[in-house]
Amino acid sequence: MNWINAIIQGLMLGGLFALFACGLSLLFGVLGIINLAHGDLAVLGAYVAVALLPSVHSNALWALLFVPPMFAIFGYGAQRTLLQRSMQSGPLTTLLVTFGLSVVLQNALQEGFSADSHSLSVGSLVTKAFHPASSISISYLRLGILVAAVIILVTVQLFLAGTSTGRQIRALSDDVEAASIVGINTRHVAGVAAAIAFATVAVAGLADGMYAQFAPTSGSQLLLFGFEAVIIGGLGSLWGTLLGGCVLGLAQTIGAQADPTIGVLVAHLVFLAILAVRPSGLMPATVEA
Amino acid sequence: MSEPLLDAQDLTVRHGQLVALHEVSLQVSAGEVFAVVGANGAGKSTLLRTLAGLHPTHGRIRFAGEDITRESAHARVRHGIAMVPEGRRLFRSLTLEENIRIGQVNARAGSWDVAACYDLFGWMHARRHERVSHLSGGEQQQVAIARALVANPRLLLLDEVSLGLAPVIVQQIYRVLPTLLEQGISMLLVEQDVSQALRVANRFQCLLEGRTTLQGTPEQYTVHDVEAAYFGFTAEDAS
Numbered sequence: 001m002n003w004i005n006a007i008i009q010g011l012m013l014g015g016l017f018a019l020f021a022c023g024l025s026l027l028f029g030v031l032g033i034i035n036l037a038h039g040d041l042a043v044l045g046a047y048v049a050v051a052l053l054p055s056v057h058s059n060a061l062w063a064l065l066f067v068p069p070m071f072a073i074f075g076y077g078a079q080r081t082l083l084q085r086s087m088q089s090g091p092l093t094t095l096l097v098t099f100g101l102s103v104v105l106q107n108a109l110q111e112g113f114s115a116d117s118h119s120l121s122v123g124s125l126v127t128k129a130f131h132p133a134s135s136i137s138i139s140y141l142r143l144g145i146l147v148a149a150v151i152i153l154v155t156v157q158l159f160l161a162g163t164s165t166g167r168q169i170r171a172l173s174d175d176v177e178a179a180s181i182v183g184i185n186t187r188h189v190a191g192v193a194a195a196i197a198f199a200t201v202a203v204a205g206l207a208d209g210m211y212a213q214f215a216p217t218s219g220s221q222l223l224l225f226g227f228e229a230v231i232i233g234g235l236g237s238l239w240g241t242l243l244g245g246c247v248l249g250l251a252q253t254i255g256a257q258a259d260p261t262i263g264v265l266v267a268h269l270v271f272l273a274i275l276a277v278r279p280s281g282l283m284p285a286t287v288e289a
Numbered sequence: 290m291s292e293p294l295l296d297a298q299d300l301t302v303r304h305g306q307l308v309a310l311h312e313v314s315l316q317v318s319a320g321e322v323f324a325v326v327g328a329n330g331a332g333k334s335t336l337l338r339t340l341a342g343l344h345p346t347h348g349r350i351r352f353a354g355e356d357i358t359r360e361s362a363h364a365r366v367r368h369g370i371a372m373v374p375e376g377r378r379l380f381r382s383l384t385l386e387e388n389i390r391i392g393q394v395n396a397r398a399g400s401w402d403v404a405a406c407y408d409l410f411g412w413m414h415a416r417r418h419e420r421v422s423h424l425s426g427g428e429q430q431q432v433a434i435a436r437a438l439v440a441n442p443r444l445l446l447l448d449e450v451s452l453g454l455a456p457v458i459v460q461q462i463y464r465v466l467p468t469l470l471e472q473g474i475s476m477l478l479v480e481q482d483v484s485q486a487l488r489v490a491n492r493f494q495c496l497l498e499g500r501t502t503l504q505g506t507p508e509q510y511t512v513h514d515v516e517a518a519y520f521g522f523t524a525e526d527a528s
Binding site for chain 2: 170173175180
């Protein structure tokens with residue numbers, strides 16, 4: 001029964017990883033940007049909640065109402081200014097710019113909030129759980145994060161598939177120049193894609209802050225798990241991102257079930273194994289030549 | 290005399306140190322098919338891409354009386370310039386119908402819509418949900434034309450529409466052009482196939498190494514004159 005519990009915990013942890021990876025996958029799939037500041041942006045989202053909530057005891061769920069919209073605006077602005085300009089100079093420049101952004105964010109957060117760990121309060125929700133069997137415990141918070149991840153990924157997928165702006169984003173990811181000659185304002189549409197990516201990373205940061213403690217330097221670890229989920233799932237595939245997150249979460253909890261000290265190591269080893277066997281991921285984006 | 294629909298003056302385009310176009314001028318009137326011919330590397334596609342807004346240029350471009358020299362590519366679509374690019378450049382992750390609909394995002398008002406394109410190309414409706422990568426080259430070319438038409442252009446830029454297609458398919462595509470002219474769409478087409486271009490064009494311009502070597506109506510010149518301008522022969526070379 002403990003193994004079944006490990007699988008359930010792994011799936012719920014996978015939801016958090018998928019949330020992290022969603023924005024990463026979107027930015028890479030649409031704009032070709034490898035955002036090295038992604039993890040730090042998630043941490044920034046959590047710190048924005050710390051700064052703007054009335055007290056440390058305020059329920060952080062309220063932050064979901066204002067932090068993601070703030071990040072959407074931030075993402076649009078960052079794309080239209082910093083990222084757009086760097087993209088014109090090539091992918092290496094974009095990589096360096098996002099690395100620079102990562103360093104700036106970490107240092108700014110350390111200046112503003114010290115190096116101490118923080119967490120976001122969700123009241124009694126953090127300990128509430130239900131027990132479908134004696135050795136199975138399902139936390140409402142963790143289940144909520146998994147459900148949120150699925151809802152966000154499905155919504156983004158439906159948006160891309162079923163709306164005019166979504167089609168424009170997909171066209172942009174196929175061929176930027178052709179998109180411009182059919183009348184698409186490519187800079188605006190890229191900004192919209194970045195806005196969605198930044199909003200999802202804000203949700204991921206808030207979820208992580210409710211789930212665990214965070215510090216200004218936590219972003220690197222989050223980025224690593226986000227990248228691994230994207231690569232396991234397949235670059236540019238949102239469904240693959242969800243699958244990648246779940247595989248990573250399962251590997252970690254099942255590894256930890258075997259030996260509590262090797263959970264994270266097992267997750268990284270599974271990532272390496274999948275990369276070696278299926279470099280394009282388990283569900284690569286089905287773009288045909 | 291009324292102002293031409295498109296008036297491009299002294300266009301000069303550089304790719305690094307290379308001058309791809311050197312002070313090229315052309316005018317296209319409403320209701321006209323204008324052909325730009327020339328060998329590989331003559332600057333034909335660069336000229337079309339410049340008119341579509343994909344290359345910055347020295348010189349001046351006026352369209353329907355407005356200066357559009359500094360306008361972006363997507364803004365030029367709104368003015369009424371649509372392009373069928375070389376190699377089709379369809380969006381591979383989109384279906385046939387999505388590829389056509391995407392051409393409407395910055396469209397002018399007009400009679401061309403998805404249904405009108407299905408009327409023009411009868412086979413499309415039944416295959417509208419297929420990925421474009423499943424279509425043949427000729428079918429993809431027709432989708433690219435439909436995608437440009439739904440923008441309701443006043444000027445259609447056609448870049449090497451016959452490239453890589455079987456002659457029978459090329460004939461099918463060229464048969465559509467008179468219908469578009471009847472609907473008030475002027476055309477500026479770039480072709481390596483000189484005889485094909487001159488059959489449909491009212492006027493033409495020949496480019497060689499980024500410079501204009503000949504221009505006029507097809508009736509003004511013999512095939513020999515055009516070939517000489519196309520390859521850069523002098524009268525002595527030819528004899």
